[in-house]
Amino acid sequence: MNARKSLSFIDQFSELAGDYSRYRPGYPQALFEYLASIAPVKDLAWDCGTGNGQAALALARFFRRVIATDASREQIANAFLHPKVDYRVETAESTSIDRGSVDLVTVGTAAHWFDFDHFYAEVRRVCKPRALLAVWGYHLPQTAPGVDCLLERYYRETLDGYWDERLRYLDERYQTLPFPFEELQPPEIDMLVDWDLNMLIGFLASWSATPKFIAANGVHPLELVIEDLRAAWGVDDQVRRLRFPMHMRVGIISHDDD
16 A cells, blocks of 8 residues: 555545444453453343443343443444344433342443443442442554554654543543542453454544644644654554553442442
8 A cells, every 4th residue: 555545545534434344453351251250140240331332242142131321322323233222212310220220330431421420329329239330441453663652652742732631531540530439459451452454544544633733724634644653663564562551540439439
């Protein structure tokens, strides 16, 4: 793929946004095996902010039922169907889930967008005593020093000022996320993907800061770094292993935590 083709690929941002899930790393099986191993009962899991249902489908392997909610009607309309997954267009803070029915609540890379107080109140309402809440996110991938350095610069310098203020929670590895529960210590789990440069570009183009940068500057931010990125990557169709460190908080739901 030559430079002209790379820039042409970047120009298809609207296409990339419409195929968001294609350019996102998948959550590893080890994550759901761990959550299933610590859940006190495996009757009902609630996957909140489910997006296209990636985590909900994985949970369905271990739980009798899964309720998957998202505030986006479009996301739910395009979610992966499964007979054990009940998709609902609902906010994190107010759901139709029965009181005291949930054994595990999961939130994959979405908790930083929620109204914490109201979401945690809803978690307490729907959860059984001693049920679990697991929230996780991930940050910049790691692959090779030259590429890693460029990604860090792109994130912190090129897109500086275009990130939503709440992205700081991901930047701080969820350690500053308000989390008023008795915590467990989860294992270190990473997401591993094998991507070529096209996939990495799609991932970067899907970042939420991208449309804000374009609106303000009239140019796609990747055009400012694409040649350096191509040089650091090597041959464009070369496949590299990328490691996304995951940052997770797991808490036990006690109705006395207030």
